[in-house]
Amino acid sequence: xxxxSTPRGGRRPGATSTRAAxxxxxxxxxxxxxxxxxxxxxxxxxxxxxxxxxxxxxxxKRGLFAAAMDLPFDPGDVVAAALAAPREERGLAxxxxxxxxWEAPGSGEVLIGLMRSAVSDEASAAxxxxxxxxxxxxxVAASLEGPRAMLVASLAMSHLMxxxxxxxxxxxxPLADASLAGLxxxxxxxxxxxxxxxxxxxx
Amino acid sequence: xxxxSTPRGGRRPGATSTRAAxxxxxxxxxxxxxxxxxxxxxxxxxxxxxxxxxxxxxxxKRGLFAAAMDLPFDPGDVVAAALAAPREERGLAxxxxxxxxWEAPGSGEVLIGLMRSAVSDEASAAxxxxxxxxxxxxxVAASLEGPRAMLVASLAMSHLMxxxxxxxxxxxxPLADASLAGLxxxxxxxxxxxxxxxxxxxx
DNA sequence: GTCTATATGATGATAGAC
DNA sequence: GTCTATCATCATATAGAC
Numbered sequence: 416x417x418x419x420s421t422p423r424g425g426r427r428p429g430a431t432s433t434r435a436a437x438x439x440x441x442x443x444x445x446x447x448x449x450x451x452x453x454x455x456x457x458x459x460x461x462x463x464x465x466x467x468x469x470x471x472x473x474x475x476k477r478g479l480f481a482a483a484m485d486l487p488f489d490p491g492d493v494v495a496a497a498l499a500a501p502r503e504e505r506g507l508a509x510x511x512x513x514x515x516x517w518e519a520p521g522s523g524e525v526l527i528g529l530m531r532s533a534v535s536d537e538a539s540a541a542x543x544x545x546x547x548x549x550x551x552x553x554x555v556a557a558s559l560e561g562p563r564a565m566l567v568a569s570l571a572m573s574h575l576m577x578x579x580x581x582x583x584x585x586x587x588x589p590l591a592d593a594s595l596a597g598l599x600x601x602x603x604x605x606x607x608x609x610x611x612x613x614x615x616x617x618x
Numbered sequence: 619x620x621x622x623s624t625p626r627g628g629r630r631p632g633a634t635s636t637r638a639a640x641x642x643x644x645x646x647x648x649x650x651x652x653x654x655x656x657x658x659x660x661x662x663x664x665x666x667x668x669x670x671x672x673x674x675x676x677x678x679k680r681g682l683f684a685a686a687m688d689l690p691f692d693p694g695d696v697v698a699a700a701l702a703a704p705r706e707e708r709g710l711a712x713x714x715x716x717x718x719x720w721e722a723p724g725s726g727e728v729l730i731g732l733m734r735s736a737v738s739d740e741a742s743a744a745x746x747x748x749x750x751x752x753x754x755x756x757x758v759a760a761s762l763e764g765p766r767a768m769l770v771a772s773l774a775m776s777h778l779m780x781x782x783x784x785x786x787x788x789x790x791x792p793l794a795d796a797s798l799a800g801l802x803x804x805x806x807x808x809x810x811x812x813x814x815x816x817x818x819x820x821x
Numbered sequence: 822g823t824c825t826a827t828a829t830g831a832t833g834a835t836a837g838a839c
Numbered sequence: 840g841t842c843t844a845t846c847a848t849c850a851t852a853t854a855g856a857c
Contacts, residue, residue: 449738534737535652571791577780590770
């Protein structure tokens with residue numbers, strides 16, 4: 416999941432920059448137009464290369480999508496770091512970590528592209544589901560206890576998704592304009608309440 | 619916004635049932651495939667009519683979408699009813715009202731279809747934005763006070779959107795399977811906290 | 822009111838020259 | 840590695856016969 420950015424080993428000919436340009440253009444396209452809306456021709460034009468070259472490199476549109484949606488960071492690390500905070504600060508820590516991670520250039524685009532594409536493309540939805548479950552839901556639920564742990568963790572995660580959707584996709588005024596500093600405390604308090612709703616898991 | 623279901627005045631020939639069948643098929647298609655994914659041909663097939671007939675009635679795909687996305691209830695009423703509850707129960711009331719409204723057959727499809735389509739279609743996004751702002755954001759914010767009222771209301775609304783997205787679009791396991799009875803109290807508490815974060819507006 | 826036929830244009834993908 | 844040319848498919852929309 417952390418393959419793309421820096422090439423490690425293998426050849427490094429002049430053409431590598433072309434590959435990277437295509438990937439960057441693809442990420443941008445999937446981010447703002449979702450899987451169906453983005454076109455190979457459009458991506459090629461943005462990268463200033465021939466459309467056939469895109470398929471030559473990535474085989475198919477699906478292959479390109481998979482490569483472009485490779486996260487430049489490990490979301491498991493982000494969540495784990497947030498959950499390492501003292502119990503009463505975890506909501507705040509998770510809110511800050513999540514908002515910061517997807518606001519960062521190069522990672523937010525991927526998450527939003529994934530979310531956008533999940534709406535109209537079942538394969539993307541499956542990938543998003545898997546990502547959310549493994550990287551967020553399971554770790555968060557594991558830090559809680561009781562029969563409601565999974566449900567509580569899901570609700571907390573759904574709130575994060577809602578903010579992401581309202582802020583970056585629907586672009587509802589107040590949320591789209593809000594600063595991170597204004598958002599984090601309020602969102603953190605809401606998440607914290609969910610964590611408090613289930614007893615803590617034993618160490 | 620409450621036009622569709624029952625015809626009022628005008629003619630009522632045999633063909634009305636065809637119109638209704640097309641509209642129902644369109645609603646279903648936009649609901650599960652979003653604006654771009656749904657096709658006139660597919661809708662026509664589902665309604666067992668000719669594709670040309672669909673355009674004959676609704677002029678264009680956009681026109682059909684607008685007609686299909688006409689909400690069968692007034693969302694303003696739903697929100698207003700929930701906000702009429704005693705201050706300390708408003709979160710619960712809003713959670714129950716929102717979940718019940720979009721879980722009902724014939725209305726949830728519309729909201730989800732709108733949300734799905736907003737992702738890839740800017741016109742739909744604008745419509746969703748307008749709907750959310752006028753029907754939810756403004757009334758909720760009006761019941762609060764202070765400079766943060768709008769932001770707090772937005773966050774509460776974003777949570778509702780997140781649950782909608784996670785439950786019905788991404789279909790993340792625990793949320794998709796949860797019962798209304800299990801969901802409402804937890805979600806209600808989260809919303810209530812937002813309401814408590816801003817002082818109440820004077821009567 | 823309903824359908825056939827078709828205009829027009831976009832897409833993903835392939836084969837193969839250079 | 841890069842590009843031209845093209846195929847097959849699908850879309851919305853229109854004109855007009857019945």
